[in-house]
Amino acid sequence: MSVQDIPRPDLPRTRWLRRWFHARGWKALVLGVPSLWLALLFLAPFAIVLAISLGQAAPASPPFRFLPQAPFTDLQSYRRLLGDGMVVQAFLTSVANAALTTLICLLVGYPVALGIARARPRRRSLLLVLIILPFWTSFLLRVYAWMGLLGGSSWFNKLLTGLFNLFLPADRALFSLHLMNTNFAVVLVMVYSYLPFMILPLFATLEKLDLTLNEAAMDLGSRPFRVFRDVTLPLSLPGILAGATLVFIPACGELVIPSLVGNSYQPMIGRVISDQFSVARDWPMAAAISVVLLAVLLGLMGLLSLLNRRILRAEGEDA
Amino acid sequence: MTLPMQNKPRTAHPVQENPEPEPAREAFLKVERVSKSFGPVQAVSDVSLDIRRGELFSLLGGSGCGKTTLLRMLAGFETPSAGRIYIDGRDVTDVPPYERPVNMMFQSYALFPHMSVEKNIAYGLKHEAMSRAQKDERVRAMLDLVQLSDLGRRKPHQISGGQKQRVALARALARMPKVLLLDEPLGALDKKLREQTQFELSNIQQRTGITFVVVTHDQDEAMTLSDRIAVMRGGAVQQIGTPNEVYEYPSSGFVADFIGSINLYDGSVVKSGAATRVRVPALGREVTVASDKALETGQPVQVAIRPEKISIAARAAPGAENVVTGRIANRGYFGKDTLYRVRLESGEILLASNVNVARALGSPLSRESEMQVELSFAPQAVVVLPR
Amino acid sequence: MKLGNGFLRISVLCGLLFLYLPILSMIVFSFNRSSLGNIWAGFSLKWYARLFANDEVIAALGLSLRIAFLSATLATVLGTLAALALARFGAFRGRAVFSGTVLAPLVLPEVIAGIALLMLFILMARWIGWPTQRGFLTVTLAHATYSMAFVTTVIRARLVAMDISVEEAAMDLGSTPWQVLRDITLPVIAPSLLAGWLLAFTLSLDDVVIANFTTGPGATTLPMVIWSKVKMGITPDINALASLIIVSVALLVLAGTLMMGFARRGSPD
Numbered sequence: 009m010s011v012q013d014i015p016r017p018d019l020p021r022t023r024w025l026r027r028w029f030h031a032r033g034w035k036a037l038v039l040g041v042p043s044l045w046l047a048l049l050f051l052a053p054f055a056i057v058l059a060i061s062l063g064q065a066a067p068a069s070p071p072f073r074f075l076p077q078a079p080f081t082d083l084q085s086y087r088r089l090l091g092d093g094m095v096v097q098a099f100l101t102s103v104a105n106a107a108l109t110t111l112i113c114l115l116v117g118y119p120v121a122l123g124i125a126r127a128r129p130r131r132r133s134l135l136l137v138l139i140i141l142p143f144w145t146s147f148l149l150r151v152y153a154w155m156g157l158l159g160g161s162s163w164f165n166k167l168l169t170g171l172f173n174l175f176l177p178a179d180r181a182l183f184s185l186h187l188m189n190t191n192f193a194v195v196l197v198m199v200y201s202y203l204p205f206m207i208l209p210l211f212a213t214l215e216k217l218d219l220t221l222n223e224a225a226m227d228l229g230s231r232p233f234r235v236f237r238d239v240t241l242p243l244s245l246p247g248i249l250a251g252a253t254l255v256f257i258p259a260c261g262e263l264v265i266p267s268l269v270g271n272s273y274q275p276m277i278g279r280v281i282s283d284q285f286s287v288a289r290d291w292p293m294a295a296a297i298s299v300v301l302l303a304v305l306l307g308l309m310g311l312l313s314l315l316n317r318r319i320l321r322a323e324g325e326d327a
Numbered sequence: 328m329t330l331p332m333q334n335k336p337r338t339a340h341p342v343q344e345n346p347e348p349e350p351a352r353e354a355f356l357k358v359e360r361v362s363k364s365f366g367p368v369q370a371v372s373d374v375s376l377d378i379r380r381g382e383l384f385s386l387l388g389g390s391g392c393g394k395t396t397l398l399r400m401l402a403g404f405e406t407p408s409a410g411r412i413y414i415d416g417r418d419v420t421d422v423p424p425y426e427r428p429v430n431m432m433f434q435s436y437a438l439f440p441h442m443s444v445e446k447n448i449a450y451g452l453k454h455e456a457m458s459r460a461q462k463d464e465r466v467r468a469m470l471d472l473v474q475l476s477d478l479g480r481r482k483p484h485q486i487s488g489g490q491k492q493r494v495a496l497a498r499a500l501a502r503m504p505k506v507l508l509l510d511e512p513l514g515a516l517d518k519k520l521r522e523q524t525q526f527e528l529s530n531i532q533q534r535t536g537i538t539f540v541v542v543t544h545d546q547d548e549a550m551t552l553s554d555r556i557a558v559m560r561g562g563a564v565q566q567i568g569t570p571n572e573v574y575e576y577p578s579s580g581f582v583a584d585f586i587g588s589i590n591l592y593d594g595s596v597v598k599s600g601a602a603t604r605v606r607v608p609a610l611g612r613e614v615t616v617a618s619d620k621a622l623e624t625g626q627p628v629q630v631a632i633r634p635e636k637i638s639i640a641a642r643a644a645p646g647a648e649n650v651v652t653g654r655i656a657n658r659g660y661f662g663k664d665t666l667y668r669v670r671l672e673s674g675e676i677l678l679a680s681n682v683n684v685a686r687a688l689g690s691p692l693s694r695e696s697e698m699q700v701e702l703s704f705a706p707q708a709v710v711v712l713p714r
Numbered sequence: 715m716k717l718g719n720g721f722l723r724i725s726v727l728c729g730l731l732f733l734y735l736p737i738l739s740m741i742v743f744s745f746n747r748s749s750l751g752n753i754w755a756g757f758s759l760k761w762y763a764r765l766f767a768n769d770e771v772i773a774a775l776g777l778s779l780r781i782a783f784l785s786a787t788l789a790t791v792l793g794t795l796a797a798l799a800l801a802r803f804g805a806f807r808g809r810a811v812f813s814g815t816v817l818a819p820l821v822l823p824e825v826i827a828g829i830a831l832l833m834l835f836i837l838m839a840r841w842i843g844w845p846t847q848r849g850f851l852t853v854t855l856a857h858a859t860y861s862m863a864f865v866t867t868v869i870r871a872r873l874v875a876m877d878i879s880v881e882e883a884a885m886d887l888g889s890t891p892w893q894v895l896r897d898i899t900l901p902v903i904a905p906s907l908l909a910g911w912l913l914a915f916t917l918s919l920d921d922v923v924i925a926n927f928t929t930g931p932g933a934t935t936l937p938m939v940i941w942s943k944v945k946m947g948i949t950p951d952i953n954a955l956a957s958l959i960i961v962s963v964a965l966l967v968l969a970g971t972l973m974m975g976f977a978r979r980g981s982p983d
Contacts, residue, residue: 030890039803039812042796042862046815049859053830056837070836116732119725126722135726137971142733144967146920148937149956152944153736156743159948161753164739203733223404224437226424228451228502238450242441253821261823263923268944278825285829295833298826309821322482323440 061085061295072291085296095280095297099304102277105191106259109198113206113255114248116199121210121247122240125217136211143204151268154197158269160184193269194276198259205258206251213247214240243323249316257305277301354413355380355538356401356506361410363396370396372562373410378506378555383532383539385549388559389585394542397559398508401540402431415505425454430504434511436495438483444494445470445479451502469497472531489520496528500535509541513548525551546586550574558582580712583631590634590677593714596626605630605711609675610651617706620713629712636708637679639667639700641692647703653677654697667692669700677702737960744953761954771939771955778919778936781850785857786914792858793865793910798895800866801873819863828927831856835928849933856928857921861914868913872906873899905974912970916963 062081066073074080089095124135142150157164165184173181187193217240225235263278270276275283277297285294354377363371371393378384386394399405401412403424411420419427430451438447448469452462470476473493478486486494492515499507512528513521529552532539543549549556550570558565558573558581566578577583580591594607594614599622604613607630614630622628643650653669656676666680679702681692692698744762748755765771796816799806819827835845835852845852880902884894900907922937929935943952 030892034892034895035803038795039799039806042792042799042816043812045792045859045862049831049834049855050815050818053827053834056833057826057830060833070833070840116725116729119722120729123722123726123729126719127726135730137968138730139733141964141967142737144916145737145960145963146937146956148920148922148940148944149740149960150737152940152948152952152956153740155944156740156948156953157736163754200732200736203729207729218435218437220433220435220437221439223402223424224431224433224439224498225450226404227402227429227431228498229425229454231423231425239439257821258823261825263823263825278823281825281829291833294829298829301823302826305821305823323484 057295057298060291061299063292065290065292070291071289085292086300088293089296089300094275095277098275098277098280099301101191101274102260102262105195105198105276106256106262108195109202109259110206110252110256112195112199113203114252117203117206117210117251118248121207122214124207124211125214139204139207139211147201148264150201151197151265154193154200155188155269158187158193158196160186160188188269189271191270191274194266197265197269198262201265202255202259205254209250209254210244210247213244213250217243245319246316249312249319253309253312257309260305261301353380354378355382355415356540357413358397358401359411359413361397361400361407361412363393363400363405363408369562371400371407374559374562374564375410376557376564376567378538378540381536381538382554383529383541383552385541385543385553385556386559387543387546387549387556387585389544392559393562394544394559395510396562398431398510398540398542401506402429402508403427428505429508430499430502430506431508432495432499432510432512434514436483436491436515438491438494438498440483443480443482444475444486447483447494448498448501451498455502465501469501472500472534473497489516489524492516492524496531500531500537503535504537506538506540509539511543512541513545514543521548528552550586558585560585575710577631577710577712580629580631580714583710583712588634588678590632590637592630592675594628594630596622596624596628599624599626602706603711605709609673610671610677611673612649612651614649614709615706616709616711618709618711620711622711627714629714631710631712632704632708634666634678634680635664635682637677637702637704639669639679639681639692639702641698641700643701643703648706649709650701650703651677652699652701654699655692656697658692667700669702740953741957741961744950744957746950746953749950761950762958765951765954765958768951770934771936774934774936774939777850777933781854781857781925781935782915782918785854785861785918786911788854788858789861789865789914790907790911792862793914794869794900794907796862796866797869797873798899801870802899816866817863819860820867822860824860824921824923827860828856828924831859831924832927847932848928848930852928852930853925853933853935856924857914857918860921860924861917864913864917865910868910869903869906872903876902 060072062083062085063072063074064082064084065071075082120139124132124139127135156162159165161184165187168187169182169185172185176182221239221243222235225239226232230238261278262276263282266276266279270279281294281297281301284290284297356376356378358374358376358378361371361374362369374393374397376384386397388394396405400407403419403422407420411418413419414428419429439450442450445466449462449466452465455462457465466479467476470479473496475490475493475497478490483491483494492512496509496512499509509528513524516524525548541549541552543552553570555567555569556573557567560581566573566582568576573582574586577586577589583589584591592607592609594605596603597606597613598604603616603618603622605616605628606613616630638644638647651671653671655667656670657668659666659668662683664680664682666678669677669679671677692700743754745757745759746754747758747760796812800809800813800816803809831852832848835848839845876899881894881898884898885891889897920937922935922941925935925938926941929938940952940955943949
C-alpha cells in the first residue's frame with residue numbers, strides 16, 4: 009500500500025463508494041452474505057420440514073398435501089407418531105443407546121484424558137495427535153473396520169469367545185459369539201467413534217486445572233483418591249458436560265452405525281426417519297419425527313448449557 | 328476457644344559487638360544434610376537446618392536458590408535425594424504430605440474455587456477425629472483469628488487479594504500443624520497491604536505459637552518478620568542468623584550484598600593485630616579496621632561498609648578516621664534519608680547515606696553537581712571478609 | 715503426584731489400543747489372499763490391483779474430491795465471514811439468532827439435514843425450475859452449509875484468542891476497519907483458515923448421509939460407493955480401499971501437524 013492510498017478527509021467526492029465500503033459497507037457484507045446463505049439453505053429447509061410435518065401423506069409428487077380448507081394444517085402425523093409403538097420404541101432405544109454410549113465414553117475417556125493432561129509436555133502433544141488422528145480419517149471406514157472384527161469368524165470374535173468360554177462348562181462352550189447386528193455392537197461402535205469427542209473437551213479442562221490445588225488438598229490431609237474426588241472431579245465438571253453434549257447429541261441421531269452393525273427390529277430413530285422418508289414415502293411422518301427429535305435435542309442442549317453456566321458461576325468464571 | 332494461644336516472648340536481639348551463638352536448644356524441625364537434584368540440576372545441596380519450636384524462620388534468597396524446593400521437601404511434595412528431615416523428633420522424610428503434621432500456605436493461595444471460604448477452612452478438618460460442633464467452632468475461631476468472620480459464605484472469587492491471603496492462612500492453620508510453611512506469603516500483595524500484613528502475620532504466629540517457616544525473596548520482609556534467617560544461594564545455605572546478625576555480621580560478600588546495600592572492595596592486610604590495617608586500592612588508602620578475625624599480614628580480604636555508617640560532609644570532622652575524598656555523582660532522595668553516589672579518585676563509586684533529621688528543603692550538601700566531599704567511617708563500621 | 719500414575723498410563727495405552735486396533739486389523743486383512751474377509755490365507759496384493767482397475771471407484775473418488783474442494787472453499791469463505799461477525803461486531807441486533815443458526819449444524823443429526831435439504835431441492839425444482847437435476851452442485855451446496863458451522867468454530871476461536879491491540883494499533887496508525895481486516899486480521903488468522911478448510915474438506919470427503927439424500931442419479935460419491943458395498947458385508951477390496959484412504963489421510967495429517975509444530979518452534983514467541 010502506498011501513501012497515496014491512505015484515505016484523507018479531502019478525498020474527491022467520486023470515491024464516496026469506496027470510502028463507505030472501507031468504513032461501514034464491509035460490515036454489511038460480512039454479516040449479510042452468511043446470513044443470506046443460511047436463510048436459504050438452512051432456515052428455509054427447516055421451515056419446509058415444519059410445514060410438511062403439518063400436512064398429510066398423499067399419493068402425489070411430492071407425496072403430501074395440506075388440508076384444502078382452514079386451518080390447512082393437520083396434527084395427524086404427530087398423533088400417529090405417539091400412537092406408533094415402533095416409533096416410540098425407537099426414540100427410547102436411541103436415548104438409551106446414546107446415554108449408555110455417553111456413560112461408557114466418560115468412564116473410558118476420563119482416565120485417558122487425565123493421563124494425557126498429566127503426561128510430560130512433549131509426550132502430551134504426541135498423545136493428543138494420536139487421539140485426534142482417527143477423527144480425521146473416514147468415519148464410515150472406521151465403522152467398517154469394526155464389521156471385520158465383530159463377524160463370527162474374525163480373530164477378535166474368536167478371542168472373545170475363548171475368554172467367554174473360560175467361564176462356561178466345557179460341554180456348553182460356544183463356537184462363536186453373536187456380536188454383529190446387535191444393540192451391543194451399536195453401542196460398542198458408537199463408543200469407538202465418539203470417544204475422541206469425549207476425551208478432547210475433558211483434556212482441555214483437565215489441562216487447565218491448577219495442580220497446586222491438588223497439592224493443597226493433599227497438604228490438608230487428603231489421600232490421592234480423595235484429592236481426585238474433592239478437587240479434580242468437581243473442577244472438571246464443565247469438561248464432562250461438554251464431552252457429554254458432544255457425544256450424546258450426535259449419538260441420538262446416528263444413522264450410519266445402526267444401519268451397518270445394528271439390527272432391524274431395534275432401530276434407532278435416525279433409521280426410522282430415513283425409512284419413513286425413503287421406503288414408506290411418508291414425508292409428513294418423517295418430518296414430524298424430525299421435528300420432535302430436534303425439539304428433544306434442543307431442549308437437552310438448553311438444559312446442559314444452563315447447568316454448565318451454573319457450574320461456572322459457582323466457580324466465579326465468566327460463563 | 329480451642330486455640331492453644333500462648334504468648335511467646337519475642338527474643339530481643341541486643342546489638343552485639345561479638346555475636347555469640349545462642350545457647351543450643353533442642354531442634355524442633357531438623358533438616359539433616361538434605362540434597363535434591365532434578366536430573367542433572369542440583370536444586371538443593373547438603374543443607375542442614377535446626378529450627379526451634381515456636382520460631383519464625385525465613386529461607387531468603389533469589390529465584391533459583393533452592394528455597395522453594397527445600398520448602399516443598401518439608402511439605403512432602405518432593406522427596407530428598409539424600410538426607411533426612413525430622414519434625415519433633417520423628418523422621419518424616421518418607422511420610423507423604425497428607426500424613427505430615429505440616430501445613431502449607433501456597434504462594435498462589437490455592438484456594439478451592441468451588442468451595443466457600445468456610446468450606447475451604449474446614450477442608451483439612453475432614454480427616455480429623457472431631458465432632459461437627461468442634462469443627463464449626465474451629466472454623467469460627469479461625470475466621471475470627473484472621474478477622475474474616477463476616478465472609479465465611481463467600482466464594483474465593485468474591486473476596487479481595489488480601490482477604491484470600493488470610494483465608495489461605497486460616498485454612499493452613501485450622502489443623503493446628505506443628506509447622507506452618509509459607510511460600511512467599513506476602514508476594515501477591517501490594518506494598519501498603521504488605522507492610523500491614525507483615526505485622527499481622529507475626530502477631531498471629533506469636534498468638535498461636537506454631538513454628539513458621541517462610542520462603543521469601545524479599546529481604547525487608549525476611550528482616551521484619553523473622554526470628555532467624557537462612558540466606559540461600561545456589562542450593563546451599565550461606566549464613567544462618569538473626570536479622571541483626573546477618574545484617575551487621577555477614578559471613579560473606581554475597582550475604583553482605585544481598586541484604587541491604589553495601590560498599591564492597593578488595594583489599595589486603597597490611598598489619599594484623601590490635602589495630603589492623605588493610606590496604607584498599609579502590610579507596611586509595613589504608614583503612615583501619617576493628618576485626619576480631621585472626622588475620623595474617625598479606626592476606627587478601629574484602630572490606631564491606633554499609634552506606635549509613637559512612638558520614639558524608641564537605642569537610643570531615645576533626646579527628647575522623649578513615650577519611651577519603653570524592654565528588655558526588657548522583658543523589659537519591661528517599662524522604663527519610665538521602666543516598667549519595669560518590670565517585671572516588673580511583674574512579675570507584677562509594678555509597679553513603681544521610682538520615683534527614685532536620686525538616687528542611689534542600690539537602691545539607693548543596694545540589695551543586697560534582698561537589699567535592701569528604702567521607703569517613705569508624706574502624707568498627709568495617710566488616711572484613713575472607714576473599 | 716506419583717501415585718495413580720501407573721493406572722493413568724495403562725488407561726492411555728488401552729485407550730489408544732482401542733482406537734487403533736480395528737484399523738490395524740483392517741489394514742492387515744487388506745493383504746489377505748482369501749476373498750473371505752476375515753480368515754487369513756496368506757499375503758497378497760491382488761485386492762489393491764483390482765481396486766485400481768475399478769472405474770466406478772476411480773470416478774467416485776474424482777467426484778468426491780471435486781465436491782470436497784469446492785464445498786470446503788465455500789465453507790471457509792462463509793465461515794470466516796460468520797466468525798468475523800461473531801467475534802468482532804459486538805452485540806449487534808439479531809446476534810443470538812445469527813449465532814444459533816450458524817452453529818446449529820454442529821449438533822444437527824445428518825439425517826434431518828439431508829432430508830430437509832432434499833425437500834428444499836425438490837420443492838425448488840417444482841416451483842422455480844431449479845435445480846433441474848441433483849448431483850455435484852446440490853451436494854456441494856449441502857456440504858458447504860453443513861461444514862460452515864465447523865469452520866466458523868475454528869476461526870472464531872482464533873479470532874477471540876488473537877491480541878486485539880494489534881488491530882487497534884493498525885487503526886491508530888490510520889487504517890480504516892476494512893484495511894485492518896485485510897492487512898492485519900486475515901494474515902494473522904491464516905493458519906486457522908487453512909485448518910478450517912482442511913476440516914471442511916475432510917467432512918465433505920467423509921460424508922455419506924447428506925450426500926445420499928441430496929444427490930441424484932449419475933452422481934455417486936466415494937463414500938456412497940463404499941456404503942453400498944459394505945452394507946452387503948465385508949469385502950477384501952473395500953479393506954484395501956479403506957486402508958489406502960486411512961493411511962494417506964493419516965500421513966497427511968501427521969505431516970501437517972509436524973509442519974505446524976516446526977513453524978511454531980521457528981517463530982520467536
